Amino acid sequence: MPIPVRCRCGASYTLKDEFAGQRLACPNCGAEIVAGSAVPVAGMAPDVAPQADPVFDRDVFLLRQQHFAISEKYYVNDERGEPICFIQRPAHLAQTFVALLAAALAVIVWWIGVAAVASAIESEDAQAVVFAVGFFGMFGVLLLSAAPLMPLRHVTFYRDDSKREALLEILQDSKYQMIRPSFTVRDPRGRVVARLHKNYLRDILRRRWQCFTAEGKPLCEANEDSIILSMLRRVLGTFYGLLRTNFIITRPHGEVIGEFNRKITILDRYVLDLKGDRRRTLDRRIALAIGVMLDTGERR
16 A cells, blocks of 8 residues: 655655655655654654745755845755755845935035034134034934935845745835834735844844744744853954854743854855754744844844
C-alpha cells in the first residue's frame, strides 16, 4: 500500500510500502523524514504552524546584501544556499535630490534673513543672540523644507529578482517620526501582518526593535545581543568587524526563539536562525521582516 509522506517544506510524496519506517532525505529541501511520518524527525513538533507561502516555511534564512547598487537589495537563500526570494528598498535618488536641494535653498534664504536682521542691530550682544537663534532655527528650517519632499522608503519582498510577484511589504508609516519610527508589515492583499517599532532615545544603551500584532498586542522583540558589547560598539564602532552587531529575538516574556547574526565575510551576509521556535508560532514573514529592518534600519 502506498505511503504518503509530507515534509515540513510543503513537498508531498507517495512511497512504496517497502520504505515504511525508513529515514529518507526530502528531494526538495534535504531534510530528514520518516516514511509514514508527517514531519521530519529532527526534533520537530508534530503541530508545526503552517506558513503563508512555502518560501517562508523554514527555520533558517541566509541574507546576502547586493553591494554597489543604488537601492538596498537582498537575496535570501535557504540553508543549502538555494535562492528563495528577493528584497528591495528603493533609494528614490531623484526625489531625495530634490528634497535636499529645496532644503539647501531654504537654509540660504534663512541665513540671508538672519544676517539682515543682525545687520539692523547695533548691539554686538544682540547680534550674537540673533545668530544663535538663527543657528538653532536652521534645523527647523531643514526639517520643514526637506521632510515633505523626502520619499517614504518602503521595503518589498518579491519571489525573485524579476519582481513580478510581491510576497510582502514593509511600509514606513511617517516621515516625521524622529524618535520612535514605526513600520507596518502587509501581505500582497494589503492586510496588516504586524507592526514594528523602535525608540532612538531608549537605544542609547542597547538597540531594540519591538513587534506587535495588527491589533497592537506584543508579539516579540529583537535586542542587541549584549549591553557590554553594545557600549563598546558606541565607543569603538565595529572595530574592523570584530564587534559586529548581532540581535537576539525573544518573546515578550523573554524566551529566546531566534538570532540574527552578521557573518565575517568580504560581503555582508546575515543568518536569521529561528530554530528556537520549533512550532513556528512566529510567522516567518514577520521574522524575516524584522531581520531586514535590523540591517537596513540600523544602517549596519
